[in-house]
Amino acid sequence: MIENVVNKLIPNDATRELRAYLLSDSVTETSTEFVPMAAASSVLGVTTQTMKLRIREGKLNAKTFFVIEPDRKSWAGVEAGSLKSLLEEKERRRARIKHNVDLCASKGVYMNYSQVMNDVGMDWHSPPDRKYINQVLEEINHQSFKETIDAGSPCLKGCVVVSINEGIPTDSFFRCAVELGVCEVADIENLTHRREFWQEQFDLTKQVYGGSYEQ
Structure with a gap:
């Protein structure tokens, strides 16, 4: 089961x-090579609707389109250069998010989702941005799980990012914990149980990662 959960985070060979x-250096920000919409969507980890939104925002350069109706277009793909720019931006954001999580874990403190997202120019009210932050936090949880499972006390480092209202992580954190077998559904069936499980994970994170990272 654990292998199946981990594998879903790994892109297929073509996407990699x-x-x-x-x-790579073979592609520059001005490259106009054609990348099919499905492939571009896969490499960015977003839906086709989000791709269309990025085109309308001017963040992706569309390449080849079909007119479905007089005022409606369907794009076949995008230019590689603009896709590279967005991908590099996502990589910078991912690195910054991981840096902040590592720093919080080392200091034994936590941040709320809005703080983490605002720091990288993202908005909690944006569905694509929420999806992305949860994906990155899930990657972090899987990594810390692999780092600590052999010691017998699996730790999910993403616990240091919490909801500003509840003071604990959102549902995605607890779903990840269940998928990895760190807890059972019954352990998180209500808010009280969730708080108790989160506190255990937070204390464990401080114990395992305290003082391990410098800014």
Whole structure:
């Protein structure tokens, strides 16, 4: 089961190869090579609707379109250069988010989602941004799980990011914990149980990672 959960975070070979190519020196921000919409969507980890939104915002350069109705277009793909720019931006954000989580874990403190997202120019009220922050936090949880499982006390480092209202992580954190077998559904069936589980994870994170990271 654990292997299945981890595997879902790993992109397929074609997506990995495209990502590596886009981040290589072979592609510049002005490259106009055609990348099919489905492939571009996969490498960014977003839906087609989000891709269309980024095109309208001017963050992606569309390449080849079909007119469905007089005022409606369907894009076949995007230019590699603009896709590279967005991918690099996501990588910078991912690195910054992981830095902040590592720093919080080392200091034994926590941040709320809005603080983490505002720091990287993202908005909690944006569905694509919420999806992205949860993806990155899930990656972090899987990594810390692998680092601590052999010691017998699996730790989910993403617990240091909490909701400003509840003071504990959102549902995605607890779903991840259940998927990894760190807790059972019954352990998080109500708010009281969730708080207790989160406190255990937070204390464990301070114990395992306290003083391990410097800014």
